[in-house]
Amino acid sequence: MPRLVSHPDEVKIVSRRFGQGAANIDRYIELGGYESVKKCLAQTSDWIVNEIKSSNLRGRGGAGFSTGMKWSFVPKQSAKPKYILVNGDESEPGTCKDHLIFLHDPHAVIEGTIIAGLAVGAKSGFIYLRGEYRYLLEILERAVADAYARGFLGKNIFGSGTEFEIITQTGAGAYEVGEESALMESLEGKRGIPRIKPPFPAVVGLYGGPTVINNAETVATVPHVIAMGAAAYAELGTPRNGGTRLFCLSGHVQFPGVYELPMGYNLKKMIYEVGGGVANGNQLKAVVPGGSSTPVLRPEEIDIGMDFDQVGKAGSMLGSGGVVVIDDHTCVVEFALRTIGFYQHESCGWCIPCREGTDWLKKSLARFHAGFGKATDIDNIQYLAENMLGRTFCPLGDAAAMPTIAFVKKFRKEFEDHLNGEPCPFAREGVPHLTVV
Amino acid sequence: MPDVTFTVDGKKLTAPAGTLLIEACRKAGIEIPSFCYYPGLSLQAACRMCLVRQEKVPKLQTACTTTVAEGQIFTTESPEITQARKAMTELLLGNHPLDCPVCDAGGECELQDMTFKYGAGESLYAETKQHRNEQQWSPAVFYDRPRCILCYRCVRVCGEGMDVWALGVENRGVHSVIVPNVPGENGGGDQLDCEECGMCIDICPVGALTSGSYRYKTRPWEMNHVSTVCTHCADGCKVTLGVRQSNNGSEIVRGDNRDKSGMNGDFLCAKGRFGFDFVNHPERLTTPLLRNAAGELEPATWEDALRVAGARLKEVRDSRGGATIGVIGSNRTTNEENYLLQKFARTVLATNNIDHERTTDYAAFACALAGHPGKTAGLREIPSAPAILLVGGNPTDEHPFLAWQLRTNVRLNKARLYIANSRPIKLERQAKLTQELPPGGYWRLAAFLDAGQSDFSKAILAEESLIVIFGEEFRGPAVESLIAWGLKRANVRFAYLGDHANSHGAADMGLFPDLLPGYVPVTAPGPFAEYPNLPAAPGKTLPQMLDVANGGLGALLVVGANPVTRREVDLAALQNTFLIVQDLFLTETAALAHVVFPAASLYEKSGTVTNTFGDLQMVRKASDRAGAKPDFEILVRLAGAMGEEVKKLVPFGRGAMTADLGQSRGAQAGEADRHAVWLEANGLEPRLSPFDPFAVLDEIERLVPGYKLDRMNLMTGNDVRTEVAPTQPATASAIGGEDLIVPAHDTLFTSSTLGRYCSGLNEIEAHQTREHAEAAAD
Amino acid sequence: MSTETISIFSPELATRFDALVTKYPVKRSALVPMLLYAQDEIGYLSDAVITEIAHRLGLTELDVRNVASYYSMLRFKPAGRYNIQVCTNICCMLRGAYDLYERFREELNIGPHGATADGLFSLEEVECIGACSWAPAIQVNYDFHDELTPDLVPGILADYRGRAQAEGSKNHA
Numbered sequence A: 001m002p003r004l005v006s007h008p009d010e011v012k013i014v015s016r017r018f019g020q021g022a023a024n025i026d027r028y029i030e031l032g033g034y035e036s037v038k039k040c041l042a043q044t045s046d047w048i049v050n051e052i053k054s055s056n057l058r059g060r061g062g063a064g065f066s067t068g069m070k071w072s073f074v075p076k077q078s079a080k081p082k083y084i085l086v087n088g089d090e091s092e093p094g095t096c097k098d099h100l101i102f103l104h105d106p107h108a109v110i111e112g113t114i115i116a117g118l119a120v121g122a123k124s125g126f127i128y129l130r131g132e133y134r135y136l137l138e139i140l141e142r143a144v145a146d147a148y149a150r151g152f153l154g155k156n157i158f159g160s161g162t163e164f165e166i167i168t169q170t171g172a173g174a175y176e177v178g179e180e181s182a183l184m185e186s187l188e189g190k191r192g193i194p195r196i197k198p199p200f201p202a203v204v205g206l207y208g209g210p211t212v213i214n215n216a217e218t219v220a221t222v223p224h225v226i227a228m229g230a231a232a233y234a235e236l237g238t239p240r241n242g243g244t245r246l247f248c249l250s251g252h253v254q255f256p257g258v259y260e261l262p263m264g265y266n267l268k269k270m271i272y273e274v275g276g277g278v279a280n281g282n283q284l285k286a287v288v289p290g291g292s293s294t295p296v297l298r299p300e301e302i303d304i305g306m307d308f309d310q311v312g313k314a315g316s317m318l319g320s321g322g323v324v325v326i327d328d329h330t331c332v333v334e335f336a337l338r339t340i341g342f343y344q345h346e347s348c349g350w351c352i353p354c355r356e357g358t359d360w361l362k363k364s365l366a367r368f369h370a371g372f373g374k375a376t377d378i379d380n381i382q383y384l385a386e387n388m389l390g391r392t393f394c395p396l397g398d399a400a401a402m403p404t405i406a407f408v409k410k411f412r413k414e415f416e417d418h419l420n421g422e423p424c425p426f427a428r429e430g431v432p433h434l435t436v437v
Numbered sequence B: 001m002p003d004v005t006f007t008v009d010g011k012k013l014t015a016p017a018g019t020l021l022i023e024a025c026r027k028a029g030i031e032i033p034s035f036c037y038y039p040g041l042s043l044q045a046a047c048r049m050c051l052v053r054q055e056k057v058p059k060l061q062t063a064c065t066t067t068v069a070e071g072q073i074f075t076t077e078s079p080e081i082t083q084a085r086k087a088m089t090e091l092l093l094g095n096h097p098l099d100c101p102v103c104d105a106g107g108e109c110e111l112q113d114m115t116f117k118y119g120a121g122e123s124l125y126a127e128t129k130q131h132r133n134e135q136q137w138s139p140a141v142f143y144d145r146p147r148c149i150l151c152y153r154c155v156r157v158c159g160e161g162m163d164v165w166a167l168g169v170e171n172r173g174v175h176s177v178i179v180p181n182v183p184g185e186n187g188g189g190d191q192l193d194c195e196e197c198g199m200c201i202d203i204c205p206v207g208a209l210t211s212g213s214y215r216y217k218t219r220p221w222e223m224n225h226v227s228t229v230c231t232h233c234a235d236g237c238k239v240t241l242g243v244r245q246s247n248n249g250s251e252i253v254r255g256d257n258r259d260k261s262g263m264n265g266d267f268l269c270a271k272g273r274f275g276f277d278f279v280n281h282p283e284r285l286t287t288p289l290l291r292n293a294a295g296e297l298e299p300a301t302w303e304d305a306l307r308v309a310g311a312r313l314k315e316v317r318d319s320r321g322g323a324t325i326g327v328i329g330s331n332r333t334t335n336e337e338n339y340l341l342q343k344f345a346r347t348v349l350a351t352n353n354i355d356h357e358r359t360t361d362y363a364a365f366a367c368a369l370a371g372h373p374g375k376t377a378g379l380r381e382i383p384s385a386p387a388i389l390l391v392g393g394n395p396t397d398e399h400p401f402l403a404w405q406l407r408t409n410v411r412l413n414k415a416r417l418y419i420a421n422s423r424p425i426k427l428e429r430q431a432k433l434t435q436e437l438p439p440g441g442y443w444r445l446a447a448f449l450d451a452g453q454s455d456f457s458k459a460i461l462a463e464e465s466l467i468v469i470f471g472e473e474f475r476g477p478a479v480e481s482l483i484a485w486g487l488k489r490a491n492v493r494f495a496y497l498g499d500h501a502n503s504h505g506a507a508d509m510g511l512f513p514d515l516l517p518g519y520v521p522v523t524a525p526g527p528f529a530e531y532p533n534l535p536a537a538p539g540k541t542l543p544q545m546l547d548v549a550n551g552g553l554g555a556l557l558v559v560g561a562n563p564v565t566r567r568e569v570d571l572a573a574l575q576n577t578f579l580i581v582q583d584l585f586l587t588e589t590a591a592l593a594h595v596v597f598p599a600a601s602l603y604e605k606s607g608t609v610t611n612t613f614g615d616l617q618m619v620r621k622a623s624d625r626a627g628a629k630p631d632f633e634i635l636v637r638l639a640g641a642m643g644e645e646v647k648k649l650v651p652f653g654r655g656a657m658t659a660d661l662g663q664s665r666g667a668q669a670g671e672a673d674r675h676a677v678w679l680e681a682n683g684l685e686p687r688l689s690p691f692d693p694f695a696v697l698d699e700i701e702r703l704v705p706g707y708k709l710d711r712m713n714l715m716t717g718n719d720v721r722t723e724v725a726p727t728q729p730a731t732a733s734a735i736g737g738e739d740l741i742v743p744a745h746d747t748l749f750t751s752s753t754l755g756r757y758c759s760g761l762n763e764i765e766a767h768q769t770r771e772h773a774e775a776a777a778d
Numbered sequence C: 001m002s003t004e005t006i007s008i009f010s011p012e013l014a015t016r017f018d019a020l021v022t023k024y025p026v027k028r029s030a031l032v033p034m035l036l037y038a039q040d041e042i043g044y045l046s047d048a049v050i051t052e053i054a055h056r057l058g059l060t061e062l063d064v065r066n067v068a069s070y071y072s073m074l075r076f077k078p079a080g081r082y083n084i085q086v087c088t089n090i091c092c093m094l095r096g097a098y099d100l101y102e103r104f105r106e107e108l109n110i111g112p113h114g115a116t117a118d119g120l121f122s123l124e125e126v127e128c129i130g131a132c133s134w135a136p137a138i139q140v141n142y143d144f145h146d147e148l149t150p151d152l153v154p155g156i157l158a159d160y161r162g163r164a165q166a167e168g169s170k171n172h173a
Ligand SMILES: Cc1cc2nc3c(=O)[nH]c(=O)nc-3n(C[C@H](O)[C@H](O)[C@H](O)COP(=O)(O)O)c2cc1C
Pocket: A058, A059, A060, A061, A062, A063, A064, A065, A067, A087, A088, A089, A090, A091, A092, A175, A176, A177, A178, A179, A180, A181, A213, A214, A215, A216, A218, A219, A394, A395, A396, A399
């Protein structure tokens, strides 16, 4: 059972009910659950959309797109059914927050999904969980069944005369399926190959109908925004970055865990105070601020507020909220290799630059790290990653290229230290396996 | 869509809004590279070669998915774009073997071309390549995985284009591979169960998919490429034959679609692509054969064979009369040969006993349409017709190209396809509505439609314009009734499905005992009154000629046909008949002959053929078979051997018909040289050789109704329309001869007698049967 | 009763599949879950599994294989009864995942993708399993075990051996 942590700086909104047995529907209701959806049933859809817009809630899946805006793109009239699609594929290395939401507060996701449905006029929602989260799927399915039993879902929700159905779905191991259009393909029983855009999901999505796709945390946040009011929620964060978010602190910190902190919380403080600093008395070497696809930051770059805009300005991304702390006993080349190994394994293979690029990067880095590097490799690795960037079919290619470029650029010296037959300065017993295929 | 104006590389272009940028550019002569984009197939945007810059858009965009709109500004060539494309090529080459010199696609490889163009000459990456073994998926298709660049063209052409869906993609990422549909030992696909059309091979931009019949035989630049017309079914696809010199003439080593100029564009089926190897079959006849005193056939010289055959024909004609001589023509020889054959029969042999193996009732079709010009539809029109009614037939098996056209139209234009048939056919998957008919119930269809009771008939009646395609189940009255139904309505046009490369031409050229070319009755010969000695009475039909009860003929000339097998002829009928056969092989019929002439195949001669839709195309001589001669030449020489004046038969040289000037009988007595006058009026030069089939083509155009040819188009290699409609309604007995019609029912891999000598097709056929036997055993 | 008259699956699973194919707006949406559930029961995606699922969904076997081969949790070969999946992705790696993996290897005496002779365990390295803040983590089939150290390995294995025995005797009873 994942350990829950807490810190005085936390502002518990989404994580409010963690550890309180709220997977049980009665307990959820006792803790104020399903009030927001009732509130929304008494409001117009425009009101809901506006409320979410003005809360400055931004997508927690990675790109940080304004949730209210996304909802407003859905056409009012549509010949095909509209859908809400909840992205619980959580696979970006460094990210484990949705895990906790489904474990401790599945009804919040259900409630948020219904509200999203009311906002855009959708009559059904799909909640897609990654295949590895089987035990969470069972919890979620129980919760959905309970909600049906209470009349919170079905033909006549809360006796309002409105219909809303929720269908759960499991993946079977594929990071790329977290990409919104690949997710739709997967949900339609196909290979997780992303779709050509435009058209965007809001216009042509799941089964060809207009679709809102949101991350599970985003959706779980929605009832809280409605409950506390948009202004109050927005207030917690920084301009254009409303509220709080779940930061998954991992790696070489003393107290790793998922902490809910206000948007804009200082990264350095997050590591040294919330996380208790670098473990084992070691020094900080680098931080990956938003999941493995975000460019690494050097220690001198971490005195920044953790919101989408500030991290963007610092040359990286807030991403999915996975803060990975790396100490000075770690080999950056090995870390880069393991990172690219992941993208090579997860590339769907559809487009040339990503399919071939990730493979070549992995091979080159593996050889390089094994002590067979050539001086020209360093530039070649960078050249290769730069030539993938912005040219792939979906953002996975960028997700592989961006961190690679940052590792080479920011830690070139470490790469050079591997040259001339020098063994990895951080070599431990046994080299990395990277046997994942 | 309204036209919009946008800018590409500083040039203002106009195209309908929503056109794909890559298409709009290609039309304007701006070439944007691509691997995965393929016109008519679904979009992939996977290869990223077509990246261009659009003003005000942060990232490079794929031209293959960008649609044009008013005022957009694009750059398609710049250092940035060149670098992007170069990098894409470098990335591909990373895992791609760099052994172009031994690759089957060397010289015809799009990856090679791109590398050349974008100069990814330096190998930046020195990692080991993903190696995988080559696989043979079927007799026709080999797959060399490391060469595959995953453009998914093969998967799409097989699925979307052919509706076969035999190819897929397995695994993901760099482990992705194209797989066929029959799994092997290790789970992954390694055998194909499909129509073996070879479209995947043709569409492959690199050397990943190669053809069992061609691979590693030669280099593309060592072949001559000749574009001609397929000899198999009656759709008339253009096929490009790759020909290499060999010790007995030349050898065809490949059939493909390199020249996409034909109406079949990309398409070829297994027969078109792999069915050329009969030309090199070891049993091919290369010398004339004469039956000796011992009653055995033995090789003879052309002189001897011609002398014997000519003398005997002359003798029978002169002693017993032309009515005791019979002539059977071919569905695979050219129009010129067929025309010449009937003219030879009628004017030299003085007989109307001429017929051919009728695979469909073109005569009834022509007569029903008499007096209604413009009511037939060409095969080119099928992919854009808004609505099509297919009654009978099974195009998927018997008219693969028509099936492709129909699918394309439904897929790209949402055309409405209606199918009425007495059995289920695969094309129903594309049909909007289907109607089951009782076998033999075709003649009631017109009444059924008019009744307007069913959804099917209501939908048909609601169509403003319709093309009706008849299958070979239709005969005489059923043809007439449906055509009559269609003629009452404004926009209904017709086509009729026959079986072989020139079945329609054979009928059009008058291989009938009672109909002259253009379905002109022999009893009212019209323009053919100029034929000297034209017998007035209709002759015998093919079964009559071979009927024992008829007492047998004095002589029978069979050109490119095998009636003995096809008709299960009682051999007694031929006991006292002097049989002359012109053919490629010693068929069952040829084996009975007294004289056998080795004939050239359709791939070894020039002329024209008319497909079942009435589209006429030129065939071009691709290869040579030492010893064999075109049927045209054999006939001319035979006439010579009979002591005839060849000019009467083939209007060549100056004054072709002036010989008739001094003649006292016949319609043309005393007239000037009509042919020369016509040539001059049409700006044509007289042909100089008696062996030039175009001399006869000129005469065909001059005399045959419905064969007014667009010469310009024809000479540039295009198909041109002919019409079957005779100017006057014919009442010839050919119409009533329903039993005379015997459809060949060839499948995707058979081609009647000729098919037996297509080793490649036979191998494929055996592979298919084996597979199905295995499946059945499971 | 399942709509398939002859099914290779247990009656419970067959009934579940009947329900699954009607759950979504289009039938084939049930494909990925069906493959996964079938694998849970049969152990891997055998030819027979592919055939029946293709049949149930009206898809070609090629199509089903193409989809199945895309997803990394799906396999075409049997694994051990307890498939140990050690996450070695960055967060787990930083906290000793390779040492953990190594320890499993030693204890089980098998290589990557190998299985023990008794068929009880198989071992593989996997990508991030969503337990980054509790690294290093593993999954044994679907069970998560987190914040592990190599010392805990023998205990985990003993635990599953015990379970197998308990279940085995239950099955025999
Ligand atoms: C390769 C790739 C993987 C992704 N994986 C996930 C994921 O696991 N979970 C998620 O919520 N979003 C993921 N996303 C982002 C989604 O595409 C999408 O933007 C998101 O679900 C939208 O929700 P949001 O607006 O609430 O963030 C991924 C994107 C890419 C390109």
